[in-house]
Amino acid sequence: MSLVAEAFVSQIAAAEPWPENATLYQQLKGEQILLSDNAASLAVQAFLQMCNLPIKVVCRANAEYMSPSGKVPFIHVGNQVVSELGPIVQFVKAKGHSLSDGLDEVQKAEMKAYMELVNNMLLTAELYLQWCDEATVGEITHARYGSPYPWPLNHILAYQKQWEVKRKMKAIGWGNKTLDQVLEDVDQCCQALSQRLGTQPYFFNKQSDGDPDRNKTGRQILTPERPAPPRVSQAISLQMPHTPWSAACGTDEVLAIRK
Amino acid sequence: MAAPMELYCWSGGWGLPSVDLDSLAVLTYARFTGAPLKVHKITNPWQSPSGTLPALRTSHGEVISVPHKIITHLRKEKYNADYDLSARQGADTLAFMSLLEEKLLPVLIHTFWVDTKNYVEVTRKWYAEAIPFPLNFFLPGRMQRQFMERLQLLCGEHSPENEEELEKELYQEARECLTLLSQRLGSQKFFFGDAPASLDAFVFGYLALLLQAKLPSGKLQAHLRGLQNLCAYCTHILSLYFPWDGADVPLARQTPVGPETEEEPYRRRNQILSVLAGLAAMVGYALLSGIVSIQRATPARAPSTQSLSIAEEDEDE
Numbered sequence: 001m002s003l004v005a006e007a008f009v010s011q012i013a014a015a016e017p018w019p020e021n022a023t024l025y026q027q028l029k030g031e032q033i034l035l036s037d038n039a040a041s042l043a044v045q046a047f048l049q050m051c052n053l054p055i056k057v058v059c060r061a062n063a064e065y066m067s068p069s070g071k072v073p074f075i076h077v078g079n080q081v082v083s084e085l086g087p088i089v090q091f092v093k094a095k096g097h098s099l100s101d102g103l104d105e106v107q108k109a110e111m112k113a114y115m116e117l118v119n120n121m122l123l124t125a126e127l128y129l130q131w132c133d134e135a136t137v138g139e140i141t142h143a144r145y146g147s148p149y150p151w152p153l154n155h156i157l158a159y160q161k162q163w164e165v166k167r168k169m170k171a172i173g174w175g176n177k178t179l180d181q182v183l184e185d186v187d188q189c190c191q192a193l194s195q196r197l198g199t200q201p202y203f204f205n206k207q208s209d210g211d212p213d214r215n216k217t218g219r220q221i222l223t224p225e226r227p228a229p230p231r232v233s234q235a236i237s238l239q240m241p242h243t244p245w246s247a248a249c250g251t252d253e254v255l256a257i258r259k
Numbered sequence: 260m261a262a263p264m265e266l267y268c269w270s271g272g273w274g275l276p277s278v279d280l281d282s283l284a285v286l287t288y289a290r291f292t293g294a295p296l297k298v299h300k301i302t303n304p305w306q307s308p309s310g311t312l313p314a315l316r317t318s319h320g321e322v323i324s325v326p327h328k329i330i331t332h333l334r335k336e337k338y339n340a341d342y343d344l345s346a347r348q349g350a351d352t353l354a355f356m357s358l359l360e361e362k363l364l365p366v367l368i369h370t371f372w373v374d375t376k377n378y379v380e381v382t383r384k385w386y387a388e389a390i391p392f393p394l395n396f397f398l399p400g401r402m403q404r405q406f407m408e409r410l411q412l413l414c415g416e417h418s419p420e421n422e423e424e425l426e427k428e429l430y431q432e433a434r435e436c437l438t439l440l441s442q443r444l445g446s447q448k449f450f451f452g453d454a455p456a457s458l459d460a461f462v463f464g465y466l467a468l469l470l471q472a473k474l475p476s477g478k479l480q481a482h483l484r485g486l487q488n489l490c491a492y493c494t495h496i497l498s499l500y501f502p503w504d505g506a507d508v509p510l511a512r513q514t515p516v517g518p519e520t521e522e523e524p525y526r527r528r529n530q531i532l533s534v535l536a537g538l539a540a541m542v543g544y545a546l547l548s549g550i551v552s553i554q555r556a557t558p559a560r561a562p563s564t565q566s567l568s569i570a571e572e573d574e575d576e
Binding site (some may be wrong): 077105106108109110112113114116117119120121166167171172173188189193194195196198 | 315325332346347349350351353354355357360362409412413439440442443445545
């Protein structure tokens, strides 16, 4: 969002309270949604639950195209549409609900850094697993991504998306990584998060903006709600030793997401 | 150890030991840990063992070119700057490096390679002067294309109309990132106390490039100069770990003839080669088009070929 538009939106946002009929759009849960999109959606849901704001989840096959930035999930609040966790957090902050008010500057810096770590490492690893690992692509991703569309559109769209993701991987230097290297990176990242969490229930001792982001990926990897590709279960076995973090993800799930 | 480790990296400029971000970070880490590296400062990436810079040739002959892997290898060889860090500080390192990569790297690429004024006056000028003939004609352009593509993919698909907005957004995020770094550093000497760690090497790489290069449009530079503790941090590391590289700069300025005399034999050779090539082209054209023909055993042919060629020309006209 540009700076002017941002200021404009926050002004409008501040004017109205949170309505009862706010909706969150994502792809079809059972057949279409992929690991990374599901994780993002869970993060937003967790965040809104932590703020005690009611939200209804609606599944649409074309959610990706409905979104203003092309990414899911996005929320429809009043007469505004906001997509992706970052802008949603700012939007909610403009309405007066924020989880990070109690943090000092250094902690805010650390929070931003850890959020970037999750985005950088875990999200990229998820994308790699989904689109660059041939076994997963063939078995799961192609089938799921193109499921709502008729032939031949389902194949074309899936290949197009795969090509896009592979280009991005190459640009950031992950194109030549093998699966084992990616899993090693994921392990490193999880260890870092585990160290940071220690034995606390939340990363900064009380809920903050960054927690949903981290917990969603952890939860996603630990207990996928849809059939996990074989490689992901390998990743899961890597996560098991990091008990503090996995425990935190578990409790958070139980607390926050009740349907 | 069989042979000492050799590091190939971009040579220095603008008051820095190296003008490339990755090379600078690796060099700084090596200096922090006192690793006995043989450093080759070159300006021709094709001379490096892996084709890209920086590249490390280990004592076993293996070549590593990804900066993170170079640092991992140095750690394995017991040159570890992160030895004293607690596990939590190690986690912080990882997190802050991701922050740098996400927020500062796009802006650095944009400042040096995409912003037209900076690119033409500073970056391309330095690379074109430093890289030897004939690579200096196409290599800077190729590097720019690679960086621009990388930037585009990093920032997602944005239509060209809101390129200015994208720029503003990028710089806004970078400014926030710098402020965060400043807050995290506080008044400490290094990020984790009194001894430098790998995070310091990377942060120094980013900040030094932004601070030292004389950029005509340096919007981020102005913001960075406002953050006193980061500036002091940079100058401290530069003076402590790279004291003699600062002396190289005035030398280069005072003797601009210096690099030229080095190229003298190449220049002479290039001149002779180009004159020869020109002569050969002219003579070849003259022979082929019949303006000049070599008189051999049949002199009678010469005028007839000439008249034939003239007749052809008349026909064409």
